[in-house]
Amino acid sequence: MSAINLRGRPIAITGASAGIGRATALACAAAGMPVAVAARRTDRLDELVAQIRASGGQGIAVKVDVTCPEECRNLIDATVSAFGSIYAVYANAGYGYERAMHETPDEEIREIFETNFWGSLNVIRPALVHMLAKREGHILMCSSCLAKLGLPYMCSYSATKAAQDHFGRGMRLELAPHGIHVSTVHPIRTTTELFDEVARRSGGSRIYAKGSGFFVQTPERVADATVRCLRRPRGEVWTSMLVRLGLAATVAFPGLTDRVLARIKADPQRQAST
Numbered sequence: 001m002s003a004i005n006l007r008g009r010p011i012a013i014t015g016a017s018a019g020i021g022r023a024t025a026l027a028c029a030a031a032g033m034p035v036a037v038a039a040r041r042t043d044r045l046d047e048l049v050a051q052i053r054a055s056g057g058q059g060i061a062v063k064v065d066v067t068c069p070e071e072c073r074n075l076i077d078a079t080v081s082a083f084g085s086i087y088a089v090y091a092n093a094g095y096g097y098e099r100a101m102h103e104t105p106d107e108e109i110r111e112i113f114e115t116n117f118w119g120s121l122n123v124i125r126p127a128l129v130h131m132l133a134k135r136e137g138h139i140l141m142c143s144s145c146l147a148k149l150g151l152p153y154m155c156s157y158s159a160t161k162a163a164q165d166h167f168g169r170g171m172r173l174e175l176a177p178h179g180i181h182v183s184t185v186h187p188i189r190t191t192t193e194l195f196d197e198v199a200r201r202s203g204g205s206r207i208y209a210k211g212s213g214f215f216v217q218t219p220e221r222v223a224d225a226t227v228r229c230l231r232r233p234r235g236e237v238w239t240s241m242l243v244r245l246g247l248a249a250t251v252a253f254p255g256l257t258d259r260v261l262a263r264i265k266a267d268p269q270r271q272a273s274t
């Protein structure tokens, strides 16, 4: 299959005020896609749109809280009215926290599902109406490598990412006959504000503390891989083959994996940092 020419194909991206969403918006604009950027912090979105336009691209900013279905519908309407159509939607907005399940109120677990999981469906559903009518399009969700592995203290986050992953997989097969691609993105640890948010919501961080090392990447790396996936659609976007294979091994050897993960709790060094 030849590469899809992205020039002139509009995309709406949630969580574009920071990190992976922002980097992806810039990469998509550089590939010639008109971009609708969405989040709650409009000052950042306005600055991003100014940057896109200054580089010769097309962009609009739309204030969206992804937990609100009406605001998500408004994002898709605004994209179509600004650019004439919508080709792709990237449900990227999300956050995390660290807390043992027995110390986490139900409300907090429902809340993270509202943003990470339902926030994805809220924006995908109205975009799908246009894609089904045109019999073409591309749906992307930013899941995580943790979709494949539940970590202690991060089981709520991992569960939302696994839900995106499983929905993505099922939808991929449902929508292929309609000419619509569905992809999930599975970043490893990426240098974004996610870690600050984890620490803010958790009063510190046991395991998700910002760090450096071999398994840390930039948001631009994820963005480039995502644009490659838009050009040549694939089911899952990974930026580390080593992590991908390692996670496959954790499925094959759950007992061994648990023994390794048990050290997270025992190691006081990991109780650090904000």
Ligand SMILES: NC(=O)c1ccc[n+]([C@@H]2O[C@H](COP(=O)([O-])OP(=O)(O)OC[C@H]3O[C@@H](n4cnc5c(N)ncnc54)[C@H](OP(=O)(O)O)[C@@H]3O)[C@@H](O)[C@H]2O)c1
Binding pocket: 014, 015, 016, 017, 018, 019, 020, 021, 038, 039, 040, 041, 042, 064, 065, 066, 067, 092, 093, 094, 095, 115, 119, 142, 143, 144, 145, 186, 187, 188, 189, 190, 191, 192, 193, 194, 195, 197, 219
């Ligand atoms: N960083 C990593 O290591 C990593 C690894 C795997 C997966 N991911 C996933 O990557 C995605 C992007 O995260 P990031 O790392 O780029 O983090 P980030 O820098 O903290 O960005 C998160 C984005 O989500 C938006 N957001 C959060 N809640 C929202 C809501 N209710 N409505 C609208 N927008 C909302 C934020 O915008 P506003 O606050 O302005 O609304 C922000 O633009 C997330 O789904 C995350 O789970 C990240």
